Amino acid sequence: MAYAAAVNGHKVLLYMRDAEQCKSINEKGYNPKYLSQYPLNPSGHDNPAIRGICTTDELAQAMKVTNVVVILALPCQLTPVWVEQHNTIIPENTLLCSTAKGLYLPTKQLIGHAILDSLNRASQPICFLSGPSFAEEIMRGYPTAVVVASDQLYLAVQVQKLLSNASSFRVYTSQDPIGVQLGGALKNPLAVGAGMIAGMGFGSNTLSACVTRASRELCDLCVAMGGRPETVDGLSGIGDLMLTCFSSQSRNQRCGQRLMKGEGVKDIEKDFTVEGVATADVAVAYADMCGLACPIFRTVHALIHKLISPEEAIRDLMGRPLNLEASRANLEAK
Numbered sequence: 582m583a584y585a586a587a588v589n590g591h592k593v594l595l596y597m598r599d600a601e602q603c604k605s606i607n608e609k610g611y612n613p614k615y616l617s618q619y620p621l622n623p624s625g626h627d628n629p630a631i632r633g634i635c636t637t638d639e640l641a642q643a644m645k646v647t648n649v650v651v652i653l654a655l656p657c658q659l660t661p662v663w664v665e666q667h668n669t670i671i672p673e674n675t676l677l678c679s680t681a682k683g684l685y686l687p688t689k690q691l692i693g694h695a696i697l698d699s700l701n702r703a704s705q706p707i708c709f710l711s712g713p714s715f716a717e718e719i720m721r722g723y724p725t726a727v728v729v730a731s732d733q734l735y736l737a738v739q740v741q742k743l744l745s746n747a748s749s750f751r752v753y754t755s756q757d758p759i760g761v762q763l764g765g766a767l768k769n770p771l772a773v774g775a776g777m778i779a780g781m782g783f784g785s786n787t788l789s790a791c792v793t794r795a796s797r798e799l800c801d802l803c804v805a806m807g808g809r810p811e812t813v814d815g816l817s818g819i820g821d822l823m824l825t826c827f828s829s830q831s832r833n834q835r836c837g838q839r840l841m842k843g844e845g846v847k848d849i850e851k852d853f854t855v856e857g858v859a860t861a862d863v864a865v866a867y868a869d870m871c872g873l874a875c876p877i878f879r880t881v882h883a884l885i886h887k888l889i890s891p892e893e894a895i896r897d898l899m900g901r902p903l904n905l906e907a908s909r910a911n912l913e914a915k
């Protein structure tokens with residue numbers, strides 16, 4: 582996201598904890614830890630267009646500048662903690678844009694509600710960026726479309742203008758922050774499930790069937806929790822579901838594959854962030870709250886926690902009562 586903003590000529594400060602990483606960004610124009618082969622310098626000049634900062638003092642100074650947008654790009658389970666630690670230096674009127682795609686496990690909240698609670702301010706301007714977007718493909722300049730949502734459209738439009746560029750990054754707006762947050766979060770356990778199918782050695786028939794039926798569950802659960810169905814049909818629902826279920830670039834998808842090879846969640850999470858694991862727990866809690874069957878969400882959750890075997894999972898899903906395809910079977914109580 583820093584790169585997308587820098588491409589548009591904005592002054593970008595990238596806050597990080599590691600002083601060495603910061604030094605490398607400022608002196609060499611490369612981030613040694615993430616996507617290290619890509620220069621952080623869209624304009625081609627020697628000086629990096631993105632400057633690294635790593636002290637709370639520098640961050641506090643940066644926050645005082647007017648017209649700042651703070652893009653929070655942390656894993657979901659860490660975002661509220663970080664916000665709470667920094668809430669005194671985040672000005673009340675500064676627009677926050679969260680990119681985290683997950684549901685917050687400790688309180689089973691949408692990430693936006695958890696952030697506002699951590700700030701202890703319900704009125705902070707906030708929006709949510711989501712949609713099919715592997716970071717590496719953005720750095721490569723591959724045309725990408727995402728959506729940014731806020732209750733107040735003008736806040737979403739601010740981020741839309743900040744990040745969109747006509748050659749490779751197109752940002753749509755939405756006034757359905759609940760639907761956009763839920764779509765981006767709930768696709769993750771389903772992508773873990775898609776990886777499990779590959780890990781079990783099944784092929785395209787199984788994957789396509791599962792993703793299609795999963796998209797129905799995603800829609801039912803999002804709508805039951807207050808999102809709009811047209812949002813789920815969009816980039817932050819079906820769009821991101823397709824990306825992550827059909828690509829082994831997805832960390833959630835790779836996690837599912839590795840789980841089926843016998844690895845444990847804790848070991849996999851040491852290698853990369855997997856939002857779908859914690860979010861699966863919250864998804865099942867939401868399904869219970871809404872009285873929804875959501876068999877795929879429940880099966881993925883049970884497999885993650887090794888409550889059932891892969892053979893039982895297939896038997897349970899394939900052995901469900903036969904039904905019309907378009908029936909609302911998912912809406913029956915479990």
Ligand SMILES: NC(=O)c1ccc[n+]([C@@H]2O[C@H](COP(=O)([O-])OP(=O)(O)OC[C@H]3O[C@@H](n4cnc5c(N)ncnc54)[C@H](O)[C@@H]3O)[C@@H](O)[C@H]2O)c1
Nearest residue numbers: 654655656657659663680681682683714715716717854856
């Ligand atoms: N990577 C992608 O392609 C991508 C695309 C779209 C959305 N997202 C979403 O964005 C969110 C962040 O994903 P990511 O891939 O950038 O995750 P990541 O695992 O790469 O972590 C992002 C940053 O958080 C920092 N971090 C980790 N622990 C921290 C802590 N305790 N305190 C402060 N900083 C800490 C890391 O050092 C890293 O710089 C996720 O919810 C993800 O789903 C990621």
Ligand SMILES: O=P(O)(O)OC[C@H](O)CO
Nearest residue numbers: 712713714715831832833
């Ligand atoms: O690698 P994943 O599975 O975390 O997916 C990253 C983004 O959500 C893709 O849009």
